[in-house]
Amino acid sequence: MIQKEKTVQSETIFSGKVFDIHSDEATIGDDPNLQHREVIIHSGGVSIVAEHDEKIVLVRQYRYGAGEILFENPAGKLDHGNEDILSAAKRELEEETGYHAETWTSLGYIYSTPAICTEKIYLFFAQNLTSGKPHPDEGEIVEYFELPKEEVFKMIKSGEICDAKTICGLMRAYKL
Amino acid sequence: MIQKEKTVQSETIFSGKVFDIHSDEATIGDDPNLQHREVIIHSGGVSIVAEHDEKIVLVRQYRYGAGEILFENPAGKLDHGNEDILSAAKRELEEETGYHAETWTSLGYIYSTPAICTEKIYLFFAQNLTSGKPHPDEGEIVEYFELPKEEVFKMIKSGEICDAKTICGLMRAYKL
Numbered sequence: 001m002i003q004k005e006k007t008v009q010s011e012t013i014f015s016g017k018v019f020d021i022h023s024d025e026a027t028i029g030d031d032p033n034l035q036h037r038e039v040i041i042h043s044g045g046v047s048i049v050a051e052h053d054e055k056i057v058l059v060r061q062y063r064y065g066a067g068e069i070l071f072e073n074p075a076g077k078l079d080h081g082n083e084d085i086l087s088a089a090k091r092e093l094e095e096e097t098g099y100h101a102e103t104w105t106s107l108g109y110i111y112s113t114p115a116i117c118t119e120k121i122y123l124f125f126a127q128n129l130t131s132g133k134p135h136p137d138e139g140e141i142v143e144y145f146e147l148p149k150e151e152v153f154k155m156i157k158s159g160e161i162c163d164a165k166t167i168c169g170l171m172r173a174y175k176l
Numbered sequence: 177m178i179q180k181e182k183t184v185q186s187e188t189i190f191s192g193k194v195f196d197i198h199s200d201e202a203t204i205g206d207d208p209n210l211q212h213r214e215v216i217i218h219s220g221g222v223s224i225v226a227e228h229d230e231k232i233v234l235v236r237q238y239r240y241g242a243g244e245i246l247f248e249n250p251a252g253k254l255d256h257g258n259e260d261i262l263s264a265a266k267r268e269l270e271e272e273t274g275y276h277a278e279t280w281t282s283l284g285y286i287y288s289t290p291a292i293c294t295e296k297i298y299l300f301f302a303q304n305l306t307s308g309k310p311h312p313d314e315g316e317i318v319e320y321f322e323l324p325k326e327e328v329f330k331m332i333k334s335g336e337i338c339d340a341k342t343i344c345g346l347m348r349a350y351k352l
Binding site: 001002003004005013014016017018019021024026028035036037038039040042060061062063064065066067068069070072108109110111112113114115116117118119120121139141142143153154156157159162163164165167168170171172175176 | 177178179180181189190192193194195197200202204211212213214215216218236237238239240241242243244245246248284285286287288289290291292293294295296297315317318319329330332333334335338339340341343344346347348351352
């Protein structure tokens with residue numbers, strides 16, 4: 001039987017700009033033996049499927065972990081204090097693309113790397129957009145595009161779109 | 177214009193069981209200014225959409241990062257020396273479910289967390305399965321199930337399936 005684990009000791013061994021690392025000891029169910037766990041603590045994020053005139057709004061940016069320039073849905077970290085999740089999604093869409101959306105639908109959440117990282121990404125579907133001026137965060141270099149839906153799905157198939165949260169958002173928005 | 181970044185200094189500040197952390201300095205394009213980057217170094221993995229008699233083979237296990245018991249495609253880390261990627265996929269499917277597959281199709285790759293982690297997950301579609309005996313890794317507690325395709329898609333919609341790599345694999349296998 002699959003049992004939950006309980007953290008019984010936790011030490012912060014790295015505190016970074018975007019994530020921390022905890023070195024933990026955990027027990028599984030009623031078993032008193034300690035299991036060593038190393039976990040990345042991340043505040044979570046939002047990712048937005050934004051639809052405009054039957055097209056999808058995508059951003060393109062360099063991603064240091066991947067070492068590649070990727071196409072993605074507009075997205076960002078939850079790190080602005082007590083900001084609620086929907087407000088964070090609205091803020092990120094506007095910062096990266098300038099768009100405001102009239103209609104917001106929750107698409108639930110996903111875990112990007114559930115074994116080793118706490119990051120939970122909340123997905124949204126934004127429709128009925130009106131344009132504005134993008135104003136990315138300091139140091140954030142982002143281009144944005146609008147592509148026909150069918151082209152976006154071809155890019156997922158060909159591998160040109162390979163960002164997990166982007167594929168998950170598009171699946172929940174259109175393919176279920 | 178979006179430009180690639182070049183790592184000019186790199187220091188390993190944590191070496192763990194599953195991942196390392198590097199603290200890097202990078203330059204963007206021709207700009208000589210250094211940008212500080214903290215990155216999780218991960219060996220990458222494989223994740224398999226396994227189809228048996230019109231059903232999907234899913235595993236269920238506790239994930240420490242998520243703090244939840246999740247349904248996922250069979251999957252695992254690339255950490256067995258020089259093992260090629262397809263061999264790793266075959267090994268993981270067999271370890272977690274006992275199944276051998278006759279037909280293997282590449283579904284490309286995804287990045288789970290491209291901003292901060294190097295993890296690249298190779299997705300496969302395994303068909304024409306024959307059953308065997310699972311033999312999970314020491315300490316790995318996994319249950320496996322076979323569920324009708326339509327039920328699996330309902331679980332993605334309801335949020336019961338929230339593992340990113342699993343959703344991406346099912347999208348590339350069936351929905352494009």
